[in-house]
Amino acid sequence: MTIISKLAIAASLATALTSVSIAQENLQGLTVGFSQIGSESGWRAAETSVTKQQAEALGIDLKFADAQQKQENQIKAIRGFIAQGVDAILVAPVVATGWDDVLAEAKEAEIPVLLLDRGVDAPEDLYLTMVASDQVLEGRVAGDWLVADVGDADCKVVELQGTVGSTPAINRKQGFEEAIAGHDNITIIRSQTGDFTRAKGKEVMEGFIKAENGGADICAVYAHNDDMAVGAIQAIKDAGLKPGTDIKVVSIDGVPDIFSAMVAGEANATVELTPNMAGPAFEALAAYLKDGTEPPKTIITESKLYTPADNPQGEYDTRKSLGY
Amino acid sequence: MADGEYVLEARGVLKIFGNHVALDTVDFGLRSGEVHALLGENGAGKSTLIKILTGAYQPDGGGIYVDGAEVSLDNPLHAQTFGIGTVYQEVNLLPNRSVAENLFLGHQPRRFGFVDFRRMEADARVLLANYDLHIDPSSELGTHSVAVQQIVAIARAVQLSGKVLILDEPTASLDRNEVERLFEVVRGLKAKGLAIIFITHFLDQVFAIADRVTVLRNGKLIDTRQLDALSRTDVVRLMLGKDIAFSGATDVEPSETPDEVLLEFKSYGRRRSVLPFDLTIHKGEVIGVAGLLGSGRTEVARIMFGADPADQGEVMVNGKPTSLRRTTDAIRHGFGFCPEDRKAEGILGDLSVRENIVIALQGKLGWFRALNRDEQLEIAGRFGEAMDIRAASLDMPVKLLSGGNQQKVILSRWLATDPAFLILDEPTRGIDVGAHAEIVRTINRLREDGMAMLVISSELDEVVAYSSRIVVMRDREMVAELRGKNINPGVIVQAIANHTDEAVA
Amino acid sequence: MKRFQLERLANPQLLALVAVLLINWLLFPNFFRITWQDGRLFGSVIDVLNRGAPVAILAIGMTAVIATKGVDLSVGAIMAVCGAVAATMVVAGYPTPVAVIAALSVGLVCGLWNGFLVAVLDIQPIVATLVLMVAGRGIAQLITEGSIVTFNEPSLIFIGTGSFLGFPMAAVIALVLMIAVTLLVRRTAIGLFIQAIGVNRAAASLAGIHSRMLLVLVYALSGFCAAIAGIIVAADIRGADANNSGLWLELDAILAVVIGGTSLLGGKFSIPLAVVGALIIQAMNTGILVSGFRPEFNLIVKAGMIILILMLQSPLIGNALGFFKRDTRQAGSK
Structure with a gap:
């Protein structure tokens, strides 16, 4: 890794950290399960890296499960997380339907579930929030x-x-x-x-x-x-x-x-299309755990515009290091 | 024939396909409590008759009677309602379902609308015990031997039908012990009064189990006889036809001085196919092979040609030990092979007559010494003319030719390779009289030119006419070798019928 | 000889190609305009040649496979694998020739594997090649780790976007390959043997043809052609896109072969006509692009045209129109 890219990661994490001060104190030491779809694209790989980095910065013990594009693997992973008694679950759902049962099980176990980048066809009370782009x-x-x-x-x-x-x-x-x-x-x-x-x-x-x-x-x-x-x-x-x-x-x-x-x-x-879906998710989670603040059911990520004025070389290096 | 004598009867049944008469006013009667063997060579009309008796075909004339009353059988399912069930050579059950399901498929015991598996398996256990078969009814059918599957198929058929059981070559893929076990079952059913039709190519089995025999030939009923009044020879004679006299020795003068040896097979054989045999073939000699269908005739041809390699014994070509692992080995030694099933294994239907003729020679020349179009035309023209192939053009697809012309094309294919040894499996089957005579003439001509040949044929007159020696096959074994005055249809029939020394010179 | 040539020009595939090009011209009057730009020819017709090349190359191998009564569903996935191999190797610093040879070898190995399944294990071709069709893309994704491996190696890029005498390199490669393979099968006995196997493998084997070895080689050729196509596609976009490279192209290749008059039941075949089939498909694609149809109609327009072309080729309608007769002289003819 070049020095520049290391600096770039540091910079990107620094920006992430400024907004996560509440998260910092409330999530420290928690265990969170993350069921990822797979690694079918560069963006997906970056999302995984960013989520892991965010968790590490916040002192979260992240349990990562790669579903290899199969819903049954995701359901298995979520049941595993419930059995382990994690404090929260992140899911990037591979399809929209078929989640009611397993989400109900999580609710039963009082484990909040946060959806990343796509919604599901399930009653809204079964999950805490969904983080996605518009x-x-x-x-x-x-x-x-x-x-x-x-x-x-x-x-x-x-x-x-x-x-x-x-x-x-x-x-x-x-x-x-x-x-x-x-x-x-x-x-x-x-x-x-x-x-x-x-x-x-x-x-x-x-x-x-x-x-x-x-x-x-x-x-x-x-x-x-x-x-x-x-x-x-x-x-x-x-x-x-x-x-x-x-x-x-x-x-x-x-x-x-x-x-x-x-x-x-x-x-x-x-x-x-930011790969940082986990950041807003963790923030919402922190607020919820702190005083029960219900986040909105849908959290829209920022759709940030980049032009040649925005240090494209730096962005290139940063993203490369995320596994794009 | 008194009414009511037969449980199942066909009277004057006629079946015509196109302009070919498959069954010509055939009468057939089946009594309860008998095993009735139905015999005949391929194309005799056995399977047509069976299909009519089971409702798969509708007769074009005559009628079917069950217990003396005329019936019309719409389809095999309908025939079942009259008590007629069939078990085919290839078990047509579902190998990946349980034994019990196979037994009761389509009429499973139900409980509250659902299949009652427990009762079904209990019923199956009881049913199979009747057949002395103690296997787990919940096990997959496919995990059992073919013999057990056959018995399950019989149990199912008897369960469903219960009056007439038709066994269509049930023993073709069984070994001796398995056949015996199957026969126990058949005898048990016979004792219970079932009427059983038994189709097989194995004469031994006919004599072991059957009470009466009906012989068909070329779509005609030859006779129905009580079996205990017949010898094997009689049966073979009925099957092969013509009043074969014990005279009429070979036309071929056996050479006084044995010619140069071309091939020597020693203890040559292949497991589950042909028992080891010894055979020496000289140049300029035609070896006739006689035997009933399924006796191992074709199998001998195939292992000689390397199509199915031998797994025991040795072979010498021109005195040198060699191996014939694949067809190309045999072809390299100058072998050629005209297979019995012309359509499936002989002709390249969509390719031209020209390409069909040159293909073996080109195969011998290899990939890179390609015959160009002119050379191909010259070769195809030369052999086409010599064999008198009647084709509008050498570039027309060979599938458009008549059977006889197709056979000549395949003969030409091998003659173009200048073979030393030619194997002909039923070269005259299914071809017209004219082409038939020409092929027999060609065989004689080639022998005079010094070529060695092995010719398999069911036509005894024909084999007698051109063979220098005749080997007789029976039950996958070469049981006799006939020469000189012994080459006559009578002796051949006897040799086919029973494996006694009197037939062997 | 002269009549023979004329007859050849009047075959339905070439007529169909001309018809599609004329339709394109009607929809877009500048379709045939070709200019000279930066040392290369530039125009829609050139695009047809360039973009049609990968499918044409696949069709060359596919024709031989289909002539043996087989089919190779794995070519699209093999393209992805070979493109990924070539791209990751040049990115890792290997010289282009090494990367290209490695990619071609991988394609060959994939083809040999298919041939082994079909010829030695006697698995039905459609099932045997389905294995690599599914697994191959996964392998390609493993190699590229899910992302598009972008490279800037000029010599590799040249294979996809360079030009020779003004013609796009991809089209030149396809032409050379077509001529080479056609000569290989027609000037040797291989073409006759392939047909014999396709018509009746049992009879061909009994006539002394090494059908097993030939089948393996035919599938190997198909894998090799797929490797070439995969390298070209990767070089064209300067990156190996494991998810999308060659996706569904096996179906285009099969379609090209069928349009080229080779029956899926095996037997008579023509490699040049399969290449023409590929050009017909691409001419339709390019025509749709320049015509300005809404994208929702792409597939409908394409399907309609294909049905029309196949109908024109059916013996029934062909006889009725009476403008072509089946050429019965193929194998071994010159």
Whole structure:
């Protein structure tokens, strides 16, 4: 690990710690079980690392269980946590349904359950709270950035959608459209699915460039995730244009590769889907344990905008160290 | 025939497929308390008759009578309601379910609408005890031997039907002890008054268990006889047909001076397939192989060709010990093999006549010495002409040719490899008269040219006509070798029927 | 000879490709515009060649497998594994040739494994290759640890995005591979033997063909082709995406082979026509991209076109239209 990345971790933890002073005193020495879905993506791996770091900083004994994408493993892990008599349980649920029984068992044992990044179809009283991002908000933040960036100039946008019909694709599209509504100088001229993948993002962008006068008519590309944006950046370069300058690139997630593109001046903005779901969860837990404060049923994480002004090299290093 | 004499009867049953008459006004009567063997070579009409008796086929003429009353059997399930049950060679039960479930499948004892497993297993235990079978009814059927599974299948059929039991080659995959155990069961059922039809290829078993025998040949009823009045020879003669005289020695003059030895098999055999045999084959010699279906004829051919490698004994080619582990070994030594089942193992149906002819030669040449199209056409044309293959084009798919022409294509395939030893398994089965004669002529011509051949055939006249020697197979064993004046249909029939020394020269 | 050539041009696959390209042109008038840019050709038609290359390469191996009456469902997963191997090795500092050879070897080993299951253990191909289809992607994820392994090694990137005489490298590789494999099977007896196995394996074995060895080699070829495709796809996006690389491409490859006129029941086959099949599929994909359809219609449009093409190929309609007849001269012909 480089010195810079070590410093970066220290810095990120420091910011986390300022807001967790109540948590610090109330969670010290507790045992918390964490049932994670698996490690199917870089973001998921980062979420696991961040959760472990947060727990360590707060003096929590974190019991970690990797469910390898199977709900039955998660249910088994939760039952195990209940049997061990942990003080609280974090669950990143792999699917939405089928949780009623095991959540009821936890409630019976008076163990609070906190859901991370997705909800479940179960009565609200069975869990303490759910920490998740607001995907519509993510799209809106991206759209707001573009509105502010282009000012009054005309801007034709091409959109790389996520997988057709998937919730994030629908929500991120909706948020972006809400943001640009009322700004007639900004129009979405083409929209196709890139299946959230880098390869499809590149292929679709190639097609868009051909279809729009060699790319000359395109002012910006909005990608529903960074991976597609990275693919699109390559397509723009292959077409002899400069991404970030000739065609602006805005996307969502905040994966390391988009920050390295920002370092190279090839990406303009990304909206972070924070891997730190555990931080707000621990805070809510601390408040609840201290004086029984019921947190809201849904805690929305911050959808933070990053631009080249936000030390992209530092962000890249930090994220790399989280296992992205 | 007095009415009521038979529990199950077929009168003048006719069955036609396309323009082929599968059953030609056949009469068949089954009495209660008898084991009735149904005999005949492949294609004789046995399975058609069985399918009609069990309702799987509807007759095109004649009628089926149960206890003297005419019935119409819509399907096997319907036949069951008349008390007719069948057990097939391949047990058609569910190997991954319990013995008890298999016994009662479809009519399980129920309690409150649910299967009453406890009662079902208790019933199964009682039922199986009748068959002297003491196994755990809750165990999976598939974990038991085939013989036990057969008995379970019989128990199920008897339980369901209870009047007529049809056993379609139940012993084909059993060993001697298992067969005996099965026969105990059959005798018990017979004593209880069941009428049993027994189909097999093994004559010994017919004589061991059956009371009467009905012989079919080419869709016609040959005769129904009381078995104790018949000798084995009589039965074989009925099956193979023609009034075979004990005369008419071979047309082939045995050479006074033995020719050069080509092949020597010593104690050559394969477990569960062919008992070890000794056989020496000379150049320019045709060895005829006679025996009933299932006697191990084809198996001998397959182990000689390396299609199923031998696991005992040794073989010498041209005096040198060698091994025939796979077909390519045999082909390298100049062997060729025309299999019995032309469609399944002989022709490459979708490929052209040309490709079918050159394939073995090309296989011998290997991957990289490819015959080009012109060479292929030349070879296919030459052998096609020599064999008088009637095809509109050498590029037409071989599956469009008639059976006889397909057989000629396969013969051409091997002749193109310039073989020293050719194995022909039923080369004339299912082909028209003209092609039949041509193939017999070809065999004679090739022998005169010095090729050694092994020819398997059920047509005794034919075997007699071209064989220099005849080996007789019975129960997977080479039981006799006939030469000289002994090569006549009568002696062959006797040798097939009983393994006595009188038949052996 | 001349008539023969003309007949070949009039086969339904090429007609279908022309038809799809013409439809694209109607929807997007600049479809055939090709410009010269930064030392390479640039245009939608070039995109079809470039993007169609991975499926075309898969189809080359898949044709041989299907001709033996088999199928290889694992090629997509093998792509992911091999891309992951190549990417992680260059990231770890190995030179590109070493990484490429290692990835190709892994693909070959995967193919040999499939061949072993099918030919030696006699497991049905669809089941045998399902094993790697499922496990392979997991292996790829293990190699990349769940994230996209990004690299910047120019020589490896060149395989995916470089150009040769102005043509995209991927298309050039596909063309060379197509010619090489076609010559291999047609100039030797291998093509005839593959057909024989596909038509009737029992009869082929009795006729003295080493069917077992040939089957193993055919699956090995398919694995090798998948490795090449996997390297190209990874090189193209400068990263190994274990979750998505080659995802569902086995189905596109099978479809390409079927469009190319090779029956799933084995027997007669044509590698060049399978490549044409891959180009037809890609021409549809590219056409959808430039046409501006809503993405919700992508699959419907594609399915409709494929049904049309397959219907045109069915002997019934083919005879009715009377514009092609089955070419019965294949194996061993020149």
